[in-house]
Amino acid sequence: MEDHKDGFWEPYYKQDGYFEIFEDPAFNPWEGLKHIQKKLADGEPLPTNYAQWLGEAIRLSDEDPDRFLTLLGIKKKQGKPSPYPPDAWLQYGSRIYEMEHHRNKSPEQALDIVARELAAVYLDPPERRTLQRWRDTYRKEVTGWEESGYPPDPRHK
Secondary structure, eight states: OOOOOTTSSOOEEOTTSOEEOTTSTTOOHHHHHHHHHHHHHTTOOOOHHHHHHHHHHHHHHTTOHHHHHHHHTSSOOOSOOOSSOTTHHHHHHHHHHHHHHHSOOOHHHHHHHHHHHHHTTOSSOOOHHHHHHHHHHHIIIIIOOOTTSSOOOGGGO
């Protein structure tokens, strides 16, 4: 498989939030992995697009092997499409975070408030663990706050 030039083959995010690289419909994920293996075996640097594809799949998988294989495009995503917008983690995660940190609500209170708000909007509101995942993703991706229970120290940015 040749390296694509001039951004012809670039990784991107699809609407469902999964990292995929099917901009080039001829791309075969197994061939991509074989290409990476050959480059590594030959001691050559990886082309940027391949490094991004593999690196983002590792980063976004959260050490979940099924999600990792899905992100690479090797395993098909299972289940029905999400009824929530692709940026739900950002929209509702920020709402939960706001409740916890600016309105002095406990994590449980914040989740309950947002769950009630969503129940009024969606016929099938998200499960509590989905709300927790959205909050945790927001904390990690936007605020840099891991689940340690302590916000990041602004002096160390």
